[in-house]
Amino acid sequence: MPFHRLPAAVLVGVLAATLPCICAAQQDTQKEIERYRQLLAEGNPADLFEARGEELWKTPRGPKKASLEQCDLGLGAGVLKGAFAQLPRYFADTDRVQDLESRLVTCRVTLQGIDPAEATRNPFSAPGRPSDMEALASFVAGQSRGMKLAAPLRHEKELEAFRVGEQLFYRRAGPHDFACVSCHGENGKRIRLQELPKLTDPHDAQKIFTTWPAYRVSQGSVRTMQHRLYDCYWQMRHPQMDYTSEASIALEVFMAKYANSGEIQAPGLKR
């Protein structure tokens, strides 16, 4: 008598019965997460960071006792509206491609006379240690809310940055043999419940790239694109990504190409 087969048959029966339930449960979970995000979006604490950023922007600081109001973010000195929508871009005065944060550092150094090391000393906040950069980035990004991303890709240095970024995106390295593409090269992937965007697919890129900087509920703070890259590099166990480094900006130029014409929803809100 094939008695020993019985448990297996029972198991198959149980599996068949529960499978539809699991699928339904997953859909429900997804819906609940969407609902949770909507509820949170009504009171995005990034508002608080925008307000603090505006204050920092307008207050004279540093050895030169100057505000940042004359900062040139690419559309001319003092033009805030829409400036974030055209970053990263090439800047002639520094002769390099810069993203929002690296440009803010430039302005703090040139306009306010703050020491470069001091200007980049505290890019990522911790509890009880707020970061001026996170607040400033939130404020400037918020000034382009609703506009379409149009990061230029014409200047020779912008094109060079794109090629460098492309190399970095695809090149596997480190003890885990990881590259950006390992997580961001296919549609429909996720880590636990966090969906992973395929960053070379405009459909995904336009929705994701345009939501940084974003308030991260799990971290209780706004995090910037520089922090996202820093964290990705840490997660891949690659050498540390330096703040506003050429490599980080190259990756942003690469991502921006696919995200272009996506609507800016920054500062966003994330888990």
Place this chain on the structure above:
Amino acid sequence: MADPMRIRASMAGDKVEVRVLMSHEMETGLRKDASGALVPAHFIQNVTVTHAGKTVLSAQWGTSISKNPFMHFRFKGGKPGEKVTISWVDNKGERRSDEAVISGG
């Protein structure tokens, strides 16, 4: 002094709809810092909302409220142009009070 609150108050039908974002660390007292020492509890304990001299909402909060809390509520009897005042006191005795003008629906 804590950062200012962000308050939005507007008419929704015959009621006033208020959304408030507060800037506060809301430490539970259970978290440890990098050196392993407990971070002392620091949280908003009492929230009071007043309108035209009357308290319309009074709440006792604890450590289960998130960092940078968001509060959303409605009350009756307000009109556009009138003021709503929101204040909180935390367990260290720090306080903050902000007001907003009710906008038309």
